[in-house]
Amino acid sequence: AILRHIRIPVQTLGRSRPLPCLHPLPTSMIRSMSSHGDDHLTREEVVERVLDVVKSFPKVDPSKVNPDVHFQKDLGLDSLDTVEIVMALEEEFKLEIPDKEADKIDSCSLAIEYISNHPMAV
Amino acid sequence: MAFSLRGVRVPPNSASVEEARRRTLDFFKSACRSIPAIMETYNLYDVVTPSQLRSTISSEIRKNAHITNPKVIDVLLFKGMEELGNIVEHAKQRHHVLGQYVLGRGGLVQDLGPKDEGISEFLKQFYASNYF
Numbered sequence: 001a002i003l004r005h006i007r008i009p010v011q012t013l014g015r016s017r018p019l020p021c022l023h024p025l026p027t028s029m030i031r032s033m034s035s036h037g038d039d040h041l042t043r044e045e046v047v048e049r050v051l052d053v054v055k056s057f058p059k060v061d062p063s064k065v066n067p068d069v070h071f072q073k074d075l076g077l078d079s080l081d082t083v084e085i086v087m088a089l090e091e092e093f094k095l096e097i098p099d100k101e102a103d104k105i106d107s108c109s110l111a112i113e114y115i116s117n118h119p120m121a122v
Numbered sequence: 123m124a125f126s127l128r129g130v131r132v133p134p135n136s137a138s139v140e141e142a143r144r145r146t147l148d149f150f151k152s153a154c155r156s157i158p159a160i161m162e163t164y165n166l167y168d169v170v171t172p173s174q175l176r177s178t179i180s181s182e183i184r185k186n187a188h189i190t191n192p193k194v195i196d197v198l199l200f201k202g203m204e205e206l207g208n209i210v211e212h213a214k215q216r217h218h219v220l221g222q223y224v225l226g227r228g229g230l231v232q233d234l235g236p237k238d239e240g241i242s243e244f245l246k247q248f249y250a251s252n253y254f
Contacts, residue, residue, distance in 0.1 A: 058177055080187075083147050084180050087154040088173060096155075099148070 046116050050108060053088050057081075070107040082106065093121045135196065142195040146183060149199055149206075153179050156210050164216045170224050178223050 047067055055062040060075055069075060071082045086102050089095075093115055097105070105111050115121050136142040157172050166175075186198055208214055 056173070079143075079147065080150065080180050080183060083150055084154070084176055087151060087176060090155075091172060099151075102151075 041116070041121055043112075043116055046121070047112055049092060050089065050112050050115065053092050054085060054108060057085060057088065065108070067112060068107070068109050072106065074107075086111070089115065093118075095121055136192040139190060139192055139195070142192040142199075145199055146195065149202055150179065150183060153202075153206050156206065160209055160219070163210075163212050164219050166216075166219070166224070169220065175223065 051065055054060055055065050071077045086105050090097055095118055154176055157175050189195055
């Protein structure tokens with residue numbers, strides 16, 4: 001898996017030379033030595049793990065949990081519980097979700113959406 | 123100085139309940155993010171899981187959820203930050219953390235043995251205070 005990443009810097013240098021550096025190539029995005037976020041998660045796996053995390057939350061009734069459930073409206077949790085679930089998801093997928101994004105995560109579907117689109121999710 | 127790790131730069135002086143709420147949630151998040159460090163420091167791997175610690179922290183915060191005065195909430199947050207700072211910088215010891223957060227109130231409750239079960243309500247109040 002690491003070999004896949006080592007090939008990338010060679011390709012991008014070739015492409016950027018003709019452009020007179022109009023905007024710097026975001027090399028911070030290409031972490032060639034990192035093996036984190038290597039195996040891209042499939043959507044079913046993300047859904048399953050997110051639902052497991054929500055179901056194992058002590059205040060939640062596992063039978064009510066499905067991929068569309070809203071934390072506050074359907075499961076009857078309050079904002080502190082929502083934050084706690086988001087932190088549990090951060091721990092599960094080894095992410096660090098910034099505050100602005102974390103505020104928007106209000107339901108299972110948004111959580112699945114965010115995690116699937118996050119490049120660093122493990 | 124106590125807050126060098128915890129990310130509180132401005133001393134809290136919330137203008138409204140909404141801002142105090144924001145601060146509380148931020149405090150909760152920083153507490154949760156330091157849970158792995160706490161488990162490492164006090165070697166709690168066999169004793170408790172991170173999700174149990176999270177639940178304990180949230181129930182502690184929830185005990186004061188009924189307060190509406192932003193200044194009071196600020197004071198409580200200050201105390202919470204101080205406590206969190208103490209725990210993270212290893213100023214406490216393992217038995218402190220275990221007694222206060224892992225076992226909680228149930229582990230420290232005084233034994234209400236059989237001798238107390240038969241007494242009347244009057245006597246309970248009498249033992250508690252002079253004024254009722």
